[in-house]
Amino acid sequence: VCVDLSLYMSMLAPLRAGFRCALARTAAYTRSYSTESLKRTSLYDLHLELGGKMVPFAGWEMPVQYPDGVLKEHMHCRSSSSLFDVSHMGQLHMTGKDRIPFIESMVVGDYATLPVGHSKLSVFTNEKGGIIDDTVITNAGDYLYVVVNAGCADKDIALMKDRIKAFKSKGGDVNLDIIEDHSLIAVQGPKTQEMLQKFCKSFDLSSMGFMTSHVVELNGIPCRVTRCGYTGEDGFEISVPSAKAVKLAKDILQTGEVRPAGLGSRDSLRLEAGLCLYGHDLNEDITPIEGSLAWLIGKRRREQGGFPGASIILDQLKNGVSKKRVGFVSTGAPAREGAQFTNDKGEAIGAVTSGTLSPCLKQVVGMGYVTTPYSKTGSQVQVVVRGKAQPATISKMPFVPHNYKK
């Protein structure tokens, strides 16, 4: 049996159908990620102290799990509260009086009407209407706070800088700062507010709704706290000065209730919640409409466009698409990324992009793309795992209901 600890770097690379783990292949992969070239967050030593198993991910050395293991970490998040180091994600500040029209020239969302202290998910698109990255952007008053995926940060920043140059040359006023001195800690789960409130003397966290953001003091440390996450649970993402990040993380863990959780459980949690993983469920060749994310494009933007690939995307909104992202449940062996969907005639109709055995439901769940005729909830299809066609049903998502703050 292959015991490569860094199986999770397969999160980066597309998997062939019927994944077979080979020592040789993973050894070669490991060599290309010598640990000296990997970046470390400010919590690296703490991860080691906590017994974290470190693996390469998007150019960073990150904990995939701690001694509790992925399943226990997953279940603890759903019932209590878990702390994830997500400092590998890119944090940016966008300033300038034209920052709103500028950001709207790059993403599909409506930010002109987003109130101060509110956050919204969106996607950057390319000229073909494909998704460059997904992002959460917050109206922080005199700046936009932009968070992007770790694996896309370099790409996104280069693109933004390029566009800013062109924008400025036409007289526009916008600037981009990459925030390198702040870490990002996600604390997720139903007990999170109760736990974090212990550290927040001057602000009532219960006043914050889902997708809102404030600068508050946690144990005297000024942090930007955003009520959002990637687990489907209530929780907060805390942007904290890196110099104080270890102290804050330790304080939170010392409550005894909050336990550390790694990338392994982060992935199983988001999949149960029906949330996409960029690079797997979304990529530059998939439009928001194909990705079942049309809801990201509000009325005004549908009317006015103004984002890259708008004509293609708006045409798809009107005339439909040939394939769509769907959820599925199946029986038998877990269907993983790359597994083919077939119809009852055995014809290929799509492929899985994410799949796992849901720890909460103890059932195979996942998402993928199928041709539009098969995309209706309840459609009976098959998914091929190791050469065997297993019954699968197209399903709504999330698989586990969301618990966001109402």
Place this chain on the structure above:
Amino acid sequence: MLRTLVSAVRVRTPYSSVFVRSFATGPRYTPSHEWISLDQSGVGTVGITDFAQNALGDVVYVELPEVGKKVAAKGTMSVVESVKAASDVYSPVSGTVVEVNSKLADQPSMINKSATTDGWMVKLKVDNPKDVEKLLDQAAYDKHTQSEKH
């Protein structure tokens, strides 16, 4: 010829202290972290080692072969799945499957809890018992796992 030696042997691994009944030969190990214990009738019990289960993490699904299936040495005999990925389990020697551990269907976590005892996976009628003796013994396997750890 099979040596009819039956004794209880205390086997220490880096991760656990396991009381293993030593039969005619065994347990012996593969570099790919499977163990096999051969009994006097030439049936080998096969599983993955404690080192392997610890490295794989929580096992959530196990695919076992059909009874009667012929397996080749180093051929895929079974699959163990963690939350994130599937890993092939290779047969240490060639033989025919005579029994599988059906408890693993409901309790895949037994592989994590008792990889070398209750978490056994497959019993094989071994084609040639001498093949088992050619595998790594405890000392050689321990050395192998020491070099894999980093």
